[in-house]
Each structure stands twice: as structure tokens, then as C-alpha cells.
Amino acid sequence: MGRHASQRAHRRARTGLAGRPALLGGLAVLLVAVLAAGLVWWTSRDDDAVADAPGCADEQTVRVTVAPEVESLVRELLAEPPSLGGDSCAVAELTAEEPLQTLADLGALGSDALPQVWVPDSSLWAARAGDAGLVPSGSLATSPLVLATSRAVAEELGWLETPPSWGEALTTDRPLAVPDLAESAEGISVLGAVRQSLGGGEAADNAVVEAVLAAGRGDVPTVGDAITAGTEGGADAPLVPLSEQEVLTANRAAGSDSLVAVYPRDGSPSLDYPVLRVPTREEDQDAASAVAEVLVGAQVNARARAAGFRDHQGAAPDGAGTGTGIQEAAPRALQLDGAAVQALLGRLSSLATPSRLLTVIDVSTSMNAPAGDGTRATLARDATKSALTLLPDSYSGGLWAFAYQLDGERDHVELAPIRTFGADAGGKSQRQLLNEQFDSVPSLLQPGGTGLYDTTLAAVRASRDAFDARSVNTVVLITDGENEDDTGIQLDVLLDTLRSEADPNRPVKVVGIALGPDADLGALEEIAGATGGAAYQALDPEDLQSVLFDAIRRRG
Structure with a gap:
């Protein structure tokens, strides 16, 4: 019928709470935790290591898989195994893994090989999992999505004083680094925001296609290149969709405040780091629930903010504001149409061929x-x-x-x-x-x-x-x-x-x-x-x- 017209480190690292090295947001972080007073002690084994606690005679291991950037935060939160009553406790076996890999595992592996608790960076992954039976327990942390570039570029464009809409920002002539759409919740969320900003429909879809195809050209910057150019204050730094936490982390690593977050005026979708319970054997459900409850408890908020995230109520990361590249005030929330985002992802996935x-x-x-x-x-x-x-x-x-x-x-x-x-x-x-x-x-x-x-x-x-x-x-x-x-x-x-x-x-x-x-x-x-x-x-x-x-x- 006729018609009228970031790239984060890709590493799967299974670790126990003994603190083997893990990649976090592309930065190698070696975490060695030592807690005094005999509360927790650490042991490293040839097999998957776990944390033991004195007085915990009955250890029930819970397999926990998390997005790489929250690995150290989750490790800290689960340092003391939650009690299951009596002398039983739930001990976490932690895996830091890109959500795409976990999503693939959910559709291919048996329950004994799957995590029992999963913390991806976005609820979009749960939606893509379809009928996997995931049960949400709450949110570990949040981080709004922003457009990052150098302070020099943002000031030249006047975006720090008068922010653009998503549609305006991503349909300019500025070079744009788009994260891998297959692996990146940031990329698909931002493109969903662009489509929504442009009013939806075929014209908006075509604008998104244009951005994606342009980003597939060999002469466009990578996400890593864009972050480097931004932290170095380059006058020609590209635009790059990032989470606010990634901006803060990159600036701290570079000893710079030159990479700045631009908060589009129509609001920001957020990475919401959902804590999801994966179907497991009945005898393991209490232990999995206990671990999930720790990851959404009141004690999480302060630690999430210290790690560069906003808490699930939107309170700013510690030290946010002047000299950090991010603002203290929570940006206006942009709620994406989940069904429209999934449909967009399907259309964009076809462009991979x-x-x-x-x-x-x-x-x-x-x-x-x-x-x-x-x-x-x-x-x-x-x-x-x-x-x-x-x-x-x-x-x-x-x-x-x-x-x-x-x-x-x-x-x-x-x-x-x-x-x-x-x-x-x-x-x-x-x-x-x-x-x-x-x-x-x-x-x-x-x-x-x-x-x-x-x-x-x-x-x-x-x-x-x-x-x-x-x-x-x-x-x-x-x-x-x-x-x-x-x-x-x-x-x-x-x-x-x-x-x-x-x-x-x-x-x-x-x-x-x-x-x-x-x-x-x-x-x-x-x-x-x-x-x-x-x-x-x-x-x-x-x-x-x-x-x-x-x-x-x-x-x-």
C-alpha cells in the first residue's frame, strides 16, 4: 500500500565479596574491604568467593548480578550478610555484567545458572525480558540522562543558560557520539526522548533514524573520545548522551570540571537501577528476598549519593554543584512511553543489518x-x-x-x-x-x-x-x-x-x-x-x- 510521506567496559567479572578487581565505568578499581571488630572477615577461594560472617553457621548463597557501575556500591551494601533468622544468613555471590548479557542469559540458561537478584541500569531491560517472571523490589539508585560536552561548547551554544529540547539538541550540526543501541540503556532512552520531544510520528521516527545512521558512520566520534574531549575542555568536543553519574565520575577521574551536563528543558529520563528478583527455587526465595530488601532499604540512599548517584527520591550526589560539571537540583523528570520505546528499539535493531x-x-x-x-x-x-x-x-x-x-x-x-x-x-x-x-x-x-x-x-x-x-x-x-x-x-x-x-x-x-x-x-x-x-x-x-x-x- 502506498504511503504519504558510554561505552562502558565490556567485561563479565564474577567476584565474591573478597574484592577481586572489577571494571567500573571503564576505570579499574581495586577494592579491598577490611572491617574491624570481628564483624566481617574475608576469604578468597579458587571457586566463586563469598563473604562469611562469624556466627552464621548456615550460609545460603544468593547469586546477584549488577550493572558494572554499581558493583562497588552493591558490594559495600552486602558486606554484612543479611540474617535469615537463627544462625542462617544470605551470602551474596556477586557478578558485574553488562545488562545485555544478563538479558541473553535469561532467555537461554536454566534457573541454576541465572542470578537470583538482578540490578541492571534501567527498567527497560526488564521490559525487554518479557515473560521472564522478574519481580521488582524497588530502586537501588537513580541517575538522570543528560547531554554532555565541554564547558566551552555548552557556553558557545548558550545551553547552560537556555537549555535546548532533546529534539533541538540532537538535530543540530554538532558531532554526536551515540552509545551502542543494542547494549546501552542510555542510547535507547535518549533516542526515545528525542522522538517524544519531536512529537512522535513518522517525522520524529525519521529524525531518530537520521541520528542513528549518522552515528554509524566511520568518521563520527566514539563515546570514549567524546568524554575525553569534554574533560579536556575541547572547543570542538562532540555531544554525548551520558548519565549524570558518568559525567561526575569522568570529571573526578580527570581532575577536571570541563565536562558539563546539559539538562534539556523538556526533562530527563533516568537510569533507575531496579532491583529485580529472578524466579528461583522455593527454598531459595527467602534468601533472595532478604538480599533484595537490603538493596532498597533506607540505608542505601546515603551510600548511593556518596557513589555519585542520586537516591531514589532524587537527592543529589555528594558534592554536586559548582566545580563538578553537574547541578545539585534534580532535573525535571521525563517519563518515556515504555511501549513506544520498545517499538523504537525494534525498528532501530533492524538497522543493524x-x-x-x-x-x-x-x-x-x-x-x-x-x-x-x-x-x-x-x-x-x-x-x-x-x-x-x-x-x-x-x-x-x-x-x-x-x-x-x-x-x-x-x-x-x-x-x-x-x-x-x-x-x-x-x-x-x-x-x-x-x-x-x-x-x-x-x-x-x-x-x-x-x-x-x-x-x-x-x-x-x-x-x-x-x-x-x-x-x-x-x-x-x-x-x-x-x-x-x-x-x-x-x-x-x-x-x-x-x-x-x-x-x-x-x-x-x-x-x-x-x-x-x-x-x-x-x-x-x-x-x-x-x-x-x-x-x-x-x-x-x-x-x-x-x-x-x-x-x-x-x-x-
Whole structure:
């Protein structure tokens, strides 16, 4: 049917409360805890170590998995095993692990190999776990999400005095480092905030797609680079979505206050560090509940603030304010639509598979019709070039032009074969070659009509011959007219041929874009339907840019 237009350390470290080294937010922290007065003593074993307490004859081990940045806080809170009554106590076996790994384990491992208490950085992970049976006990700590950059950049933009909205901030020309969306609650939360800030809908979705695709380009900064540039006070430091705690920790580690948190005016979503009980054997439930209760008790607040977090009531980290890069006052809370965020994550996850695009542009003389500040041809050129700048080097593309009998009796010419954008193309990259060939499109206009159907079939066959199983293989067909080749294949034969030649092992979709009011949207819809693709109409040619983004987002 037609449509109108941080990177934290990645380490899994199982430790007991004996204090083996663990990575916290990318900083190696060696914690050796020694408590006097004989209250707690430590032992290190070859197997998974645990903490023992004198007088605790019956130790019930509870497997606890936490986000790496709260590992030392949880270790401190569970230093004294909670009593289970009599001479029994619950002893924590602690694992610091990225939430994505734990999420994967929940769907793959038996209960004996899973944590009994899980503290990820965000409730988003619990939502993604679906029917895993997780039971929330409360929140360990919180940390609002902010946009971080150097003080020099924030002052130049005037954002410390007049903060932007999320939508304004992430749709500027400033370089942006986006955390890995598969592994980062910060990344998906911030993109959810951008979508919400822009009012939702397709325009907002396309803005998010643009940000994500741009962040996938090889020439954009990493999160680590952005943090370093910010703490060094760089005048060209990128923007980077971080938690407030990460800003504070980075400044303290660098002995700097140059990395500053910008709090968007429409509010901040927060990492809420939920304490989740994982289904376990009935005889282990009391011990797991006792550990969970310690992690949400009143004694947690002061220790969370000392560790750089806000407590679950929003009170500031110790020392927040002037000279730290973060503000003392709690920012306005931005409540995200959980269902919308999960849907957004699903759409963005599909972008992880590269696209392999053969773009086929109509160069019949009707494309010389005025449109906006130029012609339909110049708008097609500009829109496709703009889309190209966003696509990462792992994507592939080629370019054809078509009209009527451009090459003997053939209606199309190949301007660039399909290659990955980073591949060599005769001394230049494929991306550079495509840019040059897109520039040439307005000069290629030819009289004589449009060989739409023959070209469509040839393009699908060429894409199938160049098929890459690691990519989504698509023909993007841009035309402002209808088929005018009476000597060529007709629509009914084209549709039958597309269906009969379809190879389930080498699927090729056609995304048709009807440019202007004279394009044959009906034919494009039928072609798209025969290939599992989609058809779009850009009645106003200036809408072509958003239509292209929508096509990329939907992958047909």
C-alpha cells in the first residue's frame, strides 16, 4: 500500500565479596574491604568467593548480578550478610555484567545458572525480558540522562543558560557520539526522548533514524573520545548522551570540571537501577528476598549519593554543584512511553543489518519540471546525496539511470555498480563515486519517455545476481512518470515474472517512490507488493528527503 510521506567496559567479572578487581565505568578499581571488630572477615577461594560472617553457621548463597557501575556500591551494601533468622544468613555471590548479557542469559540458561537478584541500569531491560517472571523490589539508585560536552561548547551554544529540547539538541550540526543501541540503556532512552520531544510520528521516527545512521558512520566520534574531549575542555568536543553519574565520575577521574551536563528543558529520563528478583527455587526465595530488601532499604540512599548517584527520591550526589560539571537540583523528570520505546528499539535493531541498495533514478525530460528551488532532477540528486551521507560504510550501493533506450534498446545505464561504500572504486571510495554520479543525474535527462517496467525487472535481476546474504537487498526506484515503452514488457507480465523468479534464498525488495502528481503510484504499489517492498508518494517533491528516510527506516 502506498504511503504519504558510554561505552562502558565490556567485561563479565564474577567476584565474591573478597574484592577481586572489577571494571567500573571503564576505570579499574581495586577494592579491598577490611572491617574491624570481628564483624566481617574475608576469604578468597579458587571457586566463586563469598563473604562469611562469624556466627552464621548456615550460609545460603544468593547469586546477584549488577550493572558494572554499581558493583562497588552493591558490594559495600552486602558486606554484612543479611540474617535469615537463627544462625542462617544470605551470602551474596556477586557478578558485574553488562545488562545485555544478563538479558541473553535469561532467555537461554536454566534457573541454576541465572542470578537470583538482578540490578541492571534501567527498567527497560526488564521490559525487554518479557515473560521472564522478574519481580521488582524497588530502586537501588537513580541517575538522570543528560547531554554532555565541554564547558566551552555548552557556553558557545548558550545551553547552560537556555537549555535546548532533546529534539533541538540532537538535530543540530554538532558531532554526536551515540552509545551502542543494542547494549546501552542510555542510547535507547535518549533516542526515545528525542522522538517524544519531536512529537512522535513518522517525522520524529525519521529524525531518530537520521541520528542513528549518522552515528554509524566511520568518521563520527566514539563515546570514549567524546568524554575525553569534554574533560579536556575541547572547543570542538562532540555531544554525548551520558548519565549524570558518568559525567561526575569522568570529571573526578580527570581532575577536571570541563565536562558539563546539559539538562534539556523538556526533562530527563533516568537510569533507575531496579532491583529485580529472578524466579528461583522455593527454598531459595527467602534468601533472595532478604538480599533484595537490603538493596532498597533506607540505608542505601546515603551510600548511593556518596557513589555519585542520586537516591531514589532524587537527592543529589555528594558534592554536586559548582566545580563538578553537574547541578545539585534534580532535573525535571521525563517519563518515556515504555511501549513506544520498545517499538523504537525494534525498528532501530533492524538497522543493524546493512542495506544493499541499487538506486534507480528516472532521467526522462519530465524530471526537468520545476520543483522548489530547482527541478525534480536536482531535488532527486540532493535527496539521494543527503541520504548517502548518513549511511555507514558497512552499507552498499549502486546507481542506475533510466528513461527510454538510453543504451541501444536498453532503457537503463549503470552509473556505478553495487559495492560497499568503503570499497575502492578506481582510486576513490564507492561513496565518492556515488556522490559524483548523483551530481551527474540532472545532466543526463533524455527525451522519449520512460521504460519503467523493463528497467524494474532488470534492476531486480541485477540485485539478485549481486545478492549479499548479510544485507537487506533492495531496489529503490524513483520516477515521476509512468511506463511509456510500448515495445517492452507490460505490467501483468512484469508482476508474473517477478513472482515466478523470486528466490526465497535471495530476496530482493522494490521500494518505489512516486515523485510528483503524474507518477504511476498504482503500478509502483503492485510492483512493491510482488516483491515484499513498499511504495511511497511524494506529491510535493521537496518531501522526497523524508520519504527516503522513511524507506530506509522501514526497509520496505
